[in-house]
Amino acid sequence: MHAHNTHVETLAGKIEELTSQSVMQCYQCGKCSAGCPVRNYMEDSPNQVIRYVQLGFDDEALHSSTPWLCASCLTCSSRCPQNFDIAKFMDAVREVALEMEIDVKEKDVKKFHEAFLNQIKKNGKAFEFGMVREYKLKTLNLFQDVELFPEMLLKGKLSLLPHKKKDIKHIKKVFDEIK
Amino acid sequence: MRIGVFVCQCGENIGRTVDCPAVAEAAGRFPGVAYSVEYKYMCSDPGQNLIKNMIKEKNLDAIVVGSCSPHMHEKTFRKAALDAGVNPFLCEIANLREHCSWVHEDIVDATKKAIDLVRIAVEKVKKNTPLTPIRVPVTKRSLVIGGGISGIQAALDIANAGFECVLVEKEPSIGGHMSQLSETFPTLDCSQCILTPRMVEVYQHPKIKLLTYSEVENVEGFIGNFKVTIRKKARSIDESKCTGCGLCVQKCPIKKKAYNEFEENLAHRPAVYVPFPQAVPNIPVIDRTVCTYYQTGKCQMCVKVCGREAIFFEQQDEMITEEVGSIVVATGYxxxxxxxxxxxxxxxxxxxxxxxxxxxxxxxxxxxxxxxxxxxxxxxxxxxxxxxxxxxxxxxxxxxxxxxxxxxxxxxxxxxxxxxxxxxxxxxxxxxxxxxxxxxxxxxxxxxxxxxxxxxxxxxxxxxxxxxxxxxxxxxxxxxxxxxxxxxxxxxxxxxxxxxxxxxxxAQPNAVKLAQTIGMSYDKYGFYNEAHPKLRPVEVSTAGVFLAGACQSPKDIPESVAMASAAASKSLVLFGSDFLEREPTVAKVNESVCAGCFYCQKVCAYNAIEKKEIKDRKGNLVKVIAYVNSGLCQGFGTCNAVCPSKSVELIGFNDEQIYAEINAL
Amino acid sequence: MKVGYYPGCSLSGTGKEYDLSIRKVLEKLDVELAELNDWSCCGATSAHATNHFLSIGLSSLNLFQAQKQNLEELFAPCAACYNRMVVAKDELGKGTETAKKISALNNGESTAKVNIINIIQLFEKAGLENISAKTKMNLKGIKAACYYGCLLVRPFSITKFDDAEQPVAMEKIISAVGAEPVDWNYKVECCGGAHSIAHKEIVVDLSKKIIDDAVKHGANVIIVACPMCHSNLDMRQRAMKDTAAIPVLYLSEFVGLALGIDSKELGMNLHFTSTEPILEKVLVKE
Amino acid sequence: MEEEKFEPKIAAFVCNWCTYTGADLAGTSRLKYPTNVKMIRVPCTGRIDPVFIIKAFEKGADGVLISGCHPNDCHYNTGNFHARRRWILFRQLLNFVGIDSTRLHFSWVSASEGKKFVDVVTEVINKVKEQGKFKKYEKINKEFAIHE
Missing domain, CATH: 3.50.50.60 (FAD/NAD(P)-binding domain)
Known part of the structure; x- marks a missing residue:
């Protein structure tokens, strides 16, 4: 029996299952936080989020904005002296938070990802205009970057119609699997 | 042969899962067994007396004890046999505890297996022959490898106890890392101030032979009898003539080509240099990779300024052989x-x-x-x-x-x-x-x-x-x-x-190479392994070799010094006796069948196989055959296994003995 | 030489010039591109940020497609696509639970043998000497800051490409075409990546630091190999206060200039920050 | 039905320094394994002559285990290397004399690996159980009525 089965109900257990690494690997040296490019925007440092999970403060971890501010740049993972993949850990925290329908603080980031994935689901390819349109409607953040759009359109960098993948059934299968 | 079988219950340790009376009874019926008995504690005094009395009473000439692992009490029972007049090598142990009662649960199965184990031991003992331990003399000299604070301490302790000591250091001066330190924690006293007197003491000690700029190339032999080959690298300076005046160093025109190793590359040094002012010995070395003479044949400024004609460009590396009884490894970090x-x-x-x-x-x-x-x-x-x-x-x-x-x-x-x-x-x-x-x-x-x-x-x-x-x-x-x-x-x-x-x-970059030369084991980082982490912290598993300082793991100065003194005293314990006794389980060549292929020589890790010439009465060479130097042989028996003509036997574990065991399986 | 080509979604949108310049340059270098049939999105940051299975699953579809087309090598110019596919390949190779599930969805296909390469590796394959020999223009006055960003070199254990902290592979290409790479501090710092939309302020802030450091170290152009980095560094310059404008070129555009391809053909007129200052420095070889 | 009751005989040739001591540790730790295995102690795996193994099969062993020190840990420095080199050739010899070489098992068990010893032994026993009784030599012995 794998050890994680005994604590699979805890966040630590779920994360171990999703990432195949134990949160206890982290010895809290803080190197991840020290090198994180978005550290200044976070309330909790990355190592603190890991600490929450280590100690079983699952709510604190799931409600923290830190995983949502993570830019997935992998600086932390590549410098971790314990070979703990912090970025993967953050991926897993977000995944569990979504699954548990936690009311996350960083709603815009969540909506951005949803809008992006919806385009893939529909078209098989990312459709930037469609994604931005959907994101703006969701966030009501209507005027951000409006100054850039005309130029983008003019330069052919923003297509108004999606590029579609012809055969979409495999994409559907993958999305169905995570329902 | 009249064999006695003694089955121990080990309190309940064996008795609980092995039906000891049944084992004794079954053993009594084995061919050759003249007597068998079981007893609660065979290793106790009454138990041993039982063995001794029965040997005499029943006129036994070999015994088998079914007890705990031979690693526990083989010595005890062999001694009991000896006391009663039976050669200790005619005593075999059947491991009924660690390999039977403790690892099995079913009494019927465990008892059956115990009977088998006793049968195997009985068949083995039938093929055993009386042997006498080999006595080897102890060379009461020591080799210390590494001239840092650990090596210095070990060498001084051994020498001050009155025994000779060879101290080998790879750098041109002793002193090691400690000589580079500014102050030491936690007292903040000056490192060189406390170290330098020790370095001088080493240099002046009549019992210490100091070989700097030298490295151990080869180690042969075994505890009490090591033969060590040391390469004394060419300094390009005649040590017997040099007075250490330093003129050559001052006048050398090559000032910036080489980094100063002692200053951790923060400064430069000349081509001819003394690592640091307090160096022991205070004799320079010429760095041939940067010296102009070795590049172009010109310059020779040092030759011009040396009043003693001590510059010796053509000097070669020298090989020195030393015979020692113990080795202290203090190669540091x-x-x-x-x-x-x-x-x-x-x-x-x-x-x-x-x-x-x-x-x-x-x-x-x-x-x-x-x-x-x-x-x-x-x-x-x-x-x-x-x-x-x-x-x-x-x-x-x-x-x-x-x-x-x-x-x-x-x-x-x-x-x-x-x-x-x-x-x-x-x-x-x-x-x-x-x-x-x-x-x-x-x-x-x-x-x-x-x-x-x-x-x-x-x-x-x-x-x-x-x-x-x-x-x-x-x-x-x-x-x-x-x-x-x-x-x-x-x-x-x-x-x-x-x-x-x-x-x-x-670990030092060449730590593994030295480990392989001496036969020490090392961890995955290259640090040397002690024989037991708690109880034998300064010994390695190769007898006669001891560890001091950071070559075993990171250590500070007081720890290194304590360990060095411990390693020195372990050497001194060895020097307390004139002879060592070794197990007689060594290889032997049957000279009449040996075909002289020397395949055995290739597989021997101890150079114990030598060539022996057989001559007829007139002195004509008949053949060259293998000969085992029993002083060097460690008895691991690969020679026996590989011999195509089956003419090498490992005494105590020869083919016949092992076949007897296989037959009894 | 023929390699499989996975342009990825950005290259038909915001990274259009990247696609244009790649095709032009590779033509000159006699590298033939075989575009992956009916490819799909790798899932990008959004997939792995929210669902591990989804991220590996989406990227795998392309790997299996490449296998179907018997492609030995698949060139993914976008650093993010490259990274996602390398990671997916690694996971499939390890045979994890996720890998097994994905294999079940794809008629039991389990290992993706195809080798994923990025644009630097592609140029290395085409041969630096070859590129050097075909260089028509004199780029002597150009001081280039090579910006690797995150996803080309990290995680090193999986990408096994160059050095995670002090990479030099791109500099070698820059030197091969006769320009001068500058030593600077931000070559592997993050530009904010996918936060461009939801957290524009973060991206502007991080990208500004990168640009300031490049300028400070004497660079007059920043070279990138990722459409996300490009749009953040190029498009977002307008939102930065007190920052000197500096052209941001794709590596393929830069090599294209060196090979004597017209800047318009390379799509350089599509940039938001003017590329004129750099074009002025591109001289005809005497 | 008979197959289910089959209890194989396993002969284990183990070196004195590593595996024998590892087996001692299994005992001291009170770990459990089946009684099918019996050990023959040799100073070093280098001492093991291929003929010992054939002999063991001839004498009714259904499987043979050879276990010694890990590479580089050999008490005698190189004994286990010599042994290992020889086994590669020896597998072919086994097949030649009609013994399925998959009945011969090698492992490295150090003095500190009591648990590994138990795992190895248990695995070998299970494997040989699956393979069933080794009958070839029994038949030959019967037919030619070879007796010691």
């Missing part, structure tokens, strides 16, 4: 230096700290030299790039240590202390300077150690920040150090003038 190119580095990576890129990112030993009164800055704290006094200095601990990913998972143990010392020395010299230490844990176990760290924090106001640094880069002559204080949960950026990395203590 190397500090992982981060300023090397990554492809040459022991640690791949740490690009985030700017390896080799920044002159002012230095390691601990470099800082020692900067802080040392005899160092390149005469003890003034100046940074290497521009010789300015750093106003902000950052120390980073655990660089390479406790790092599964890029370095080594162990703790280097001394860095917490020496970093506190460095920070303190800095603050004592640069009063308006700021010192920061990035640490993960402060490990200051030791007499006065934690107090020392507290002093650095409380009295000298060194700022300790708990967290590992993620990156260092240069901006306008400052080094931007990005860290996080994990206690405050706040990111911290410091624009430092100098960064000192407390890099890992690692």
């Amino acid at each position: 190397k500090l992982y230096s981060i300023d090397k190119k990554p492809e040459e580095s022991e640690i791949k990576g740490y690009g985030e700290y700017g390896y080799g890129k920044y002159k002012d990112v230095i390691d601990g030993l470099q800082f020692e030299r900067i802080a040392s009164a005899s160092g390149p800055t005469s003890g003034e704290i100046l940074r290497p790039s521009d010789n300015k006094v750093p106003k902000k200095i950052v120390f980073i601990q655990c660089v390479g240590s406790r790092d599964e990913s890029k370095g080594f998972s162990y703790c280097s143990k001394i860095c917490c202390m020496y970093t506190a010392k460095h920070a303190m020395l800095y603050k004592h010299k640069v009063h308006d300077g700021e010192a920061y230490v990035f640490y993960m844990d402060i490990r200051a176990g030791g007499k006065g150690y934690d107090e020392f760290v507290r002093r650095a924090i409380e009295e000298d106001h060194v700022k300790y920040i708990r967290g590992r640094v993620s990156r260092i880069y240069e901006e306008d002559g400052k080094y931007i150090v990005r860290g996080e204080d994990t206690i405050a949960g706040k990111p911290i950026t410091i624009d430092a003038d100098l960064v000192v990395l407390a890099t890992a203590m690692i």
Whole structure:
């Protein structure tokens, strides 16, 4: 029996299952936080989020904005002296938070990802205009970057119609699997 | 043969799962067994007396004891047999405890197996022959490898006890890393002041033969009787003529071509040099890779200034053979230096700290030299790039240590202390300077150690920040150090003038090679393994070889010295006897069948197989055959297994004996 | 030489010039591109940020497609696509639970043998000497800051490409065409990546630091190999205060200039920050 | 039905320094394993003559285990290397004399690996159980009525 089965109900257990690494690997040296490019925007440092999970403060971890501010740049993972993949850990925290329908603080980031994935689901390819349109409607953040759009359109960098993948059934299968 | 079988119940340890009376009864019916009995505690005095009495009463000439593992009590029962007049090698043990009662649960099955085990032992003992232990003399001299503080201490202890000692050091001078240190923790006394008298004592000691600039090339033999080959590298100086006046060093025109190793590459040295002013012996060495004479045949300035004609360009490496009874290995450590190119580095990576890129990112030993009164800055704290006094200095601990990913998972143990010392020395010299230490844990176990760290924090106001640094880069002559204080949960950026990395203590680069030469085992990092981590900490599993200092694992000075004295006293214990007894289980050649193929010689790890000429009565050579030097043979029997004509036998484990066991399976 | 080509979604949108310049340059270098049939999105940051299975699953579809087309090598110019596919390949190779599930969805296909390469590796394959020999223009006055960003080199254990902290592979290409790479501090710092839309302020802030450091170290052009980095560094310059404008070129555009391809053909007129200052420095070889 | 009751005989040739001591540790730790295995102690795996193994099969062993020190840990420095080199050739010899070489098992068990010893032994026993009784030599012995 794998050890994680005994604590699979805890966040630590779920994360171990999703990432195949134990949160206890982290010895809290803080190197991840020290090198994180978005550290200044976070309330909790990355190592603190890991600490929450280590100690079983699952709510604190799931409600923290830190995983949502993570830019997935992998600086932390590549410098971790314990070979703990912090970025993967953050991926897993977000995944569990979504699954548990936690009311996350960083709603815009969540909506951005949803809008992006919806385009893939529909078209098989990312459709930037469609994604931005959907994101703006969701966030009501209507005027951000409006100054850039005309130029983008003019330069052919923003297509108004999606590029579609012809055969979409495999994409559907993958999305169905995570329902 | 009349064999007696003695089955031990070991209280309930064997008796609980093995039906001992049934085993004794079954054994009684084996052919050749004249007597069998079971008893509660066979190793107790009454148990041993039972064996002795029955040997006499029943006229037994061999015994089998069914008891615990032979590693526990084989000696006990062999001695009992000897006391009763039976050769100890006619006693065999059937392991009924560790290999039977303790690992099985079913009484019926366990009893059946116990009977089988006794049968195997009975069949083996039938083929045994009386043997007498081999006595070998002890050479009462010692070899100490490594002339750092550990080697110096071990050599002095052995020599002061009245025994001769050969001290081999690979560098031109003894002294090791301790001679490079500025002050020592936790007393802040000057390292060279306490070390130099010891170095001189070694040099002047009549019982110590000092071989510097020398390396151990080969080790043969065994405990009490080692034969060591040492390469004495050519100094290009005739030691017998040199007075150490230093004129050649002063006048050598090659000043900048070579880095000064003693100054950790922070300065240059001439082509002919003495590593440092207090060097022992005070005899220079010519670095042939940079000396003009060896490149072009010209210059010879040193020859011109030497009044003693001591320059000896044609000098060759010399091979010296020494016979010793014990070996103390004190080869020390190397500090992982981060300023090397990554492809040459022991640690791949740490690009985030700017390896080799920044002159002012230095390691601990470099800082020692900067802080040392005899160092390149005469003890003034100046940074290497521009010789300015750093106003902000950052120390980073655990660089390479406790790092599964890029370095080594162990703790280097001394860095917490020496970093506190460095920070303190800095603050004592640069009063308006700021010192920061990035640490993960402060490990200051030791007499006065934690107090020392507290002093650095409380009295000298060194700022300790708990967290590992993620990156260092240069901006306008400052080094931007990005860290996080994990206690405050706040990111911290410091624009430092100098960064000192407390890099890992690692094994010497040639540690593994030496281990293989001597036959020591080593861990995955190249540190030598002690025979037992608790009870035999200074011995290795090869008898007669002892460890001292940081070659075993990271250690500070007091620990190294204590270990050196322990290793020396282990040698002295050995020198307390004139002879050693060895098990007679060695190989023997049947001269009439040996075809002289010498395949045995190829597989022998101990060079115990020699060539022997067989001559007829007229003195004509008939054939050349193998001969086993029983003094060298360690009895592992590969020669026996590979011999095509089956003419080598390992006494005690010969083919017949093992076939007897197989037949009884 | 023929390699499989996975342009990825950005290259038909915001990274259009990247696609244009790649096709032009590779033509000159006699590298033939075989575009992956009916490819799909790798899932990008959004997939792995929210669902591990989805991220590996989406990227795998392309790997299996490449296998179907018997492609030995698949060139993914976008650093993010490259990274996602390398990671997916690694996971499939390890045979994890996720890998097994994905294999079940794809008719039992389990290992993706195809080798994923990025643009630097592609140029290395085409041969630096070859590129050097075909260089028509004199780029002597150009000081280039090579910006790797995150996803080309990290995680090193999987990408096994160059050095995670002090990479030099791109500099070698820059030197090969006769320009001068500058030593600077931000070549592997993050530009904020996918936060461009939801957290524009973060991206502007991080990208500004990168640009400031490049300028400070004397660079007059920044070279990138990722459409996300490009749009953040190029498009977002307008939102940065007190920052000197500096052209941001794709590596393929830069090599294209060196080979004498017209800047318009390379799509350089599509940039938001003017590329004129750099074009002025491109001289005809004497 | 008979197959289920089959209890194989395993002969284990183990070196004195590593595996024998590892087996002692299994005992001291009170770990459990089946009684099918019996050990023959030799100073070093280098001492093991291939003929010992054939002999063991001839004498009714259904499987043979050879276990010694890990590479580089050999008490005699190189004994286990010599042994290992020989086994590669020996497997072919076994097949030649009609013994399925998959019945011969090698492992490295150090003095500190009591648990590994138990795992190895248990695995070998299970494997041989699956393979069933080794009958070839029994038949030959019967037919030619070879007796000791």
